[in-house]
Amino acid sequence: MQDRPDDAIFPQALLDALASAPEAPAFEHGDRVVSRGALLETIQRVAGGLRAAGLGPGRGLAMVASVSPEAFAARVAAYALGCRVVGVRPGHTAAQLAAMLNADIEAVVVDGPSLTPELVAATGDRPLLSLGECPEGKDLLTGAADEPLTARGRPDDVARLTYTSGSTGLPKGCAQTYRALTDHWAHRPSTWPPEVARMAHGFERCLVFGTLASPVVMDWTTLSLMGGGVGVIPDPSDTRPLFPDALERYRITGTIMTVPRLYQLLDALREEPADLGSLRAVMVSGSPVNPRRLAEATERLGPVVYQGYGQSEAGLISVLTPEMIAEGPADVLASVGRPLPFVDISVRAEDGRPVRAGETGEIWLRSPYMMSGYWGDPAQTAETLRDGLLRTRDLGRLDDRGLLHLVGRSREVIIVNAEVCYAGPIESVLAEHPEVDQAYVVGTPDERTGEAIHAFVVPAGGRAPEPGVLARMVRERLGAGSVPKTITVIPEAPVAASGKFDKRALLARLSDRGER
Incomplete structure (x- = not known):
């Protein structure tokens, strides 16, 4: 295999990482183990089916699928072809589905558990492509996998649209280009500073759950595979709680979780202890963590808890590491850590001028992987992106130690x-x-x-x-x-x-x- 730098267009570095160790495991899905070679073969198979359906660079494709190795492979295949990939989360209303699929989407990929009457209605006359067990669409898993696959994305094309609710209640798509995903911190191990490398290497056995439509789930799963790790998908028929049961049962070393899940985990551990000694990295994000509960998490789980601050528009912005928690005074727990080395932070007053250290203002930033704009919404894009900087609409302050403290939100x-x-x-x-x-x-x-x-x-x-x-x-x-x-x-x-x-x-x- 020809060696390529990890700044080759996304997802080439991931394809090369899979090809370099074909016998090693990539996913554990319940009792099923999928090797890296088998995963790569599935990616090639799906890519062939997408290509036969007329999809390629710049073409829009919606993905509606549950968590599985095949669903992950389908997303990687679409990226390898240079498509614009829209991940559709479960639970959208009919109007929201229609708005997302009307954003120049040419085909929809779905699996059996995710096919609903609302989705069929929203899909209309677009081709429906399936990942097995879905007779309504053409099965992408039955084609040949004999054609070599090389990433074909164009740097300035939109690679990923991440939808959130908008100010009108309809989805708003945050667009990331292939250049941004290539420069994404999780996809470039050679650029990891020590604190990021320690965090990333903790995901040797990464718990994969929720929805792959979430860029956070995709990014951390990709990070695990890039670092030689394994994505562990719990058996879908297992109804026991993920936290702490799955962490203990599957000997998970790294997981992401929202703040409410962290609190539920801590409450469960109060009732009944569990052996979570395998954990090396727990990334908590989604909203600020109560300092009291963060201290409790560190005491119960050990020096493995990270708090991340990020946005759909900006990706991961800052991280509070176990080292910062251990070495710093108590008020460190009320911060969201330091900005990543790849992120430039500027705290500004209402008139847009930077404020002094310790003063509160709106957080502006620049990063190589922030969005290029809101899809089809130039007015909102112009309001949010100014002179190469992104307005987060969050209020915060940087203290004299470089720690970022969130104060509130300038938007409701x-x-x-x-x-x-x-x-x-x-x-x-x-x-x-x-x-x-x-x-x-x-x-x-x-x-x-x-x-x-x-x-x-x-x-x-x-x-x-x-x-x-x-x-x-x-x-x-x-x-x-x-x-x-x-x-x-x-x-x-x-x-x-x-x-x-x-x-x-x-x-x-x-x-x-x-x-x-």
């Missing part, structure tokens, strides 16, 4: 189970009910979901609307993740001295009744 975003929910669309849906005069939404920290949504409605004409009806409206329009945890009827909206609606007063009401 509530992160529930690591999913971004916007207050505006929820308020708009609630206000559409004829018995609602005004609607306001706030978010609070929540140990189970990271943050929780709380709604306050002012009735129209004095008649109180039924909260269950309002919840169903939000679920049908925006999805289950946007449904408020509580809906409170209030006689009138509090007003601050400035004359504007005072959401802090509503937060105080929640605090008074124990919701926080």
